[in-house]
Amino acid sequence: MSIFSRDRRSIRAIERAQERAQRRRQEEERRRAAAERKRQADARRRAEAERRRVERQRARSKPSASAKPGASAKPSATAKPSASAKPSASAKPSASSSASASASASATASATATATASASASASASPSATAEPTEQPVPAPVPEPTLHHRFQSQVDFSSEQLEVENPVTEFPQVPAFAVDFEFHSRDLVLDDGAEFEMWSFEDEQYERGFPGPTLRVQEGKVFHATVHPSKGPHTIHWHGMEPDPRNDGVGHTSFEVDGQYTYQMQPEAGRPGDPNYGAAGTYFYHCHVNTPLHVQMGMFGPLVIDPVVHPDYPVTPGARRAFVDGPEYDIDTEALFAPYCVDPRWHEMNHADGLSGEDAGLNRFEPRHFYLLGGELARRPAGRERVWSLSVLRANVAGGARKPTLLRTVNANYLPNIVTFTDAAGVEVPMAELISHDGRPFRDTSVPGAPALSCRDSGYPLTTSRLAYGAAERYDMLLHPPAPGRYFLRVDWEDWITGAVVGTRIIPIDAT
C-alpha cells in the first residue's frame, strides 16, 4: 500500500524529472566551482608539499636520534611485507610483526621494564603487536591540509569543504576484505507502505537497497572499502572505527570524495581480559557530507567486526564469539535491528541543501514514519531495491542446548529510543543481557593489572528488560527468554526536547 495515489505519483514523477534536470544544472555549476576550488587547493597542496619536502630535507640533514625507528620503522621500498595477514591469536603482544618495517617498533612492545609496582598493571604493549602489514611500497604521500585554512563566515566554511577527485590511499596493503560501494538514489517503499526518495550505498549483492550493504570484517585484518560517489561529493565515516583522519571520512578534517577513494583500516585485535584492546562489536558506516540530510536520506549501513579466535577461547561449530573472550552465540539466529524514522519533508531535499546559507529547516526533524530496519544477519535478502525491515525475531530459550541468540542494535535515528522486552501480556521480561556498547565489551575493570573479565564472567551480567539509547549508539545483547513462547520487542521514539513518545513499533520474538 502506498500513501500516495497513482495520480500523485505521476505528478511526482514529472516533478522528479524537473528536479533531476535542475539538479544536473546545479551539479554542473557546482562542479565548475569545485574545479576552481580544486585548482586553488592543488596550488595550496603543492606549496604545502614543497614546504614539507624542504622540512624533510632539513630533518634528514640533521643527525637523527639513535632510538628512532628510523629507516626501518618508516615504511620504505625495502620493507618486506609478510604474505600472511593472519590474525594474531596470541594474547601476549608479539614482536613478530612481519617486516623489518615494524620490527624495531614491536620489539619495544613490552613496555614495563621501569614500571613501578603500582603501575606495572598497565602498559602491556604497543598497539602494533597484532598488526601484520602486508605493505606494498609506495612513496610517502603528502596529506591534504586539515584545518589549516580559515574562513570568513560559516557559509564559506559550509560550502567550501575540500573536495578531492581521487584521493590517494596511503600505504595501501593487501586487504583481507574489500568492497566497492556506489551511491544510489531511488524511490523505495518501506514496510508501512510509504514511499520515499532514499539515497544509500549499493554493491552487487544489495543493489539499490536500503540500508547499505551489511559488512562483516575480522579484527586484525586489513579492510578496504572503495566509495564511488555520484550526484555530488560523499564520504564514508566508519562510525566507531578509529583509523587515521584520511580514512575517517569527514570532509573538514580530511576531504570529500568526488571520484573515488579507498578507505583502509585494520580493526584492532582483542586480547583476553584486556580492556584496552579489541574492536569486535557492532558499528555502522555513513556519509559525513551534509550529514543531517545524507544520513536521514539513508546513506548508512551496518558493520560488524568479528573477533580473532584465541586458543584459550575456542568456538563451538555453529557458534561465534561476540568478542575475543566473550560469550558464544548462535550464528543461525543472530540478528540486528536499527531504529530509523522518516521526516517526509527532508526526503524532498537536494544534496547540498542548506550549505549555501539558506534556511533548509534542517534543525527541524519531525518524523512521521517509524521503522525497525534489520533482521537475521545470516538471511538478509539480496537483490534489487530491497528494504531490509524487521518483522519477527527468533530467540533460543535460556538453558537449552543451543547457544543464546545475539541481538545487535544500531541507532540510525536522531531521537532517543527506549527498547522494552515484554511477554504477550505486556509485562516486562528481563531477558536481555547487555554485553557490549559501541564496539567495546562491558568489563570489570576494578583491579589494576588483573584480567578485566566480562561482566557475565565476573558474576554480574547486565540483565535488563529495558534499554535507553540514542543516535548512533550500538549495543550487543544476548537474549535469554525464560520459556518457549512469544515475546515482544517494543521500541519507543521520544521527542528530543520533551521526552514525549512520538512513535512506537512492536516486533514479536518467537522463543523456542
Add this chain to the structure above:
Amino acid sequence: MAEQLPPEILARSDLLKLGAAAGLGFAALPLVQPSAPRSRVARMPIPLALAPLPGVLDLYINEGYLKMVDDTLVYHRGFGSRPTDIDDPTPSLRLDPTVITVAGDVVPGRSYPLGAPLPPRGTPTPLRADSANPGQYVIHRNYWASYFPQRTIVAELGSTVRLRVQNRLGKPHTLTVHGAGADGGDLTTGSIAPDSVALLEFDCPKPGTYIFTDPTNAPVERVLGLFGVLVVMDPECQWDIAKDRASFERQWVWICHTVEPRWASMEAAGQTVDPLQTRAVPRYFTLNGRSGFESLGVTFDDGINLATEEETLISGYPRQLDVRQFGEGTELGTLRGGQLVRLVNAGIVLHQMHFHGNHIWTVRRNNVDWPRREGFVGDDGHVVLQQWEDVVELEPMDRKDIIIPIKRPPDAIDPVWFARTTDWVYPMHCHAEPSQTAAGGMYPGGLVAHWTLKGPVPGAAP
C-alpha cells in the same frame, strides 16, 4: 545563623544593607521601592555597578544581543560580570571565569590550578618521548593548568561561595545552584525583584560539576542564557576528579546550549513565553558559547581561534595508558592517563556527543561515580558502570565526566602511524544531527568541536 555582612555603599547612593545569607539563606533587597511591575523599556534609571566586597563574586542579570555564528543577533539574558544594558554592543551576558579559593579569595581568571604553567595554545606538552612506545610520549603528572570557558566558576573544596546577584531586568529572576545543597538539593536566592540584589552564600559542595540557572518559567530563562557552571575541585587533589578518583593531565569544561530565537524575540518584546504553548524549535546549538567554524577555531579572528583552542579544542600528545588505572605512570611525576572532559548540557535538547579517533571512558554522571565492578542497568534503561563509549548520551541538565585517552587511534595501520609527521585532527559532534546546523542549514554549523592528536615533536627521541 544569619551572617551580618558590612553595609555597602552603592554608587547610586542607595544604602544597601546585605542581610542574612548564610547556608541556604538568601536576601533579596530592593534598591528602590518596588512598584507595580514595569515594562523593561520604562525602567529608569538603570542601577549601577556594585562596589566590590572581598570574598564575594558579583553577578549581574543583564540583557542584550549576542551574535550567532551566521551574524544574526539574538536577544539573550545572562549572568554577567559587569552591569550592561540592552543597547550595549558588548553586553556582559556570560560570567568571566572566576576561581574561589579555600582561603576565601575570589580570583578572576581563566585557569586552574592557580600558578600552574599554562599549556601553550591549550596543549599540554609532554615530559619526553616514550622510548618504550615509539611515537608516544610520557606525560607530566600534576603539572599543567587548565583553561576554563566563560560562565564557569571554579571553587575549591572547603571554601564558602558567596554570590551577590543584581537583577537589572524588569521581571523577577532567581539564581539556583542545582544539587549543591548538603542533602543534594538546590540552593537558591529565591526570587530577586527588579533592581534588587541578593546574596547566596553556601559551603562549597563536594567535588564535581554543578549547573546554576534561573529556573523561573523553566526552561525559558535558561534557554535565554541565564545559566552557568560551578566546578568544585579539591585543592589537595588538583589534577584528580576527586580524592582517589581518576587523575588527568588537564581538564576541559564543555557547556552545551540551545538558542531559540522565537522565544527570545517574544521575551524581548515584553511577552512571557509559555513553553507548552510555544513549542521550542532551537535554531542554534553552541558549545562553550560558540558554534560551527567559530567553535572549530578556523575564523579570521585570532582571538576567537586562540580562546577556542585553549578552552574547547582538546589536544595532547599520544600516550600509552590503561583504563584500569588513571594514575601514577611508570615513574614519579608522570601520568598514565588522559584528559578529563566535563560534559554539561545546559540546553534543552538531548545531545549524543560522538568522538572520532578515540573511544572515551565515562567515569561518572551527575557527580555520582560509576562503579568499575558490579555494574547494573538502572530502571531507566541506562547502564551504570564505567565503560568505553564513542557516543555519550547527555540529557538536558546532565553532567558526565569522561576521560579522553589521547592514544594512538587503534584501527590505523602501522605504516601510516609510523610515518605520521603532522597533527591528526578528529571531530567531535553531536549525533542528534539537527544540532549540527545553524539557522536551518550550514552544516557543520552547530554543536561541533574537534580534538587533536599532536604530531611528533621535532627532535624528540622516539
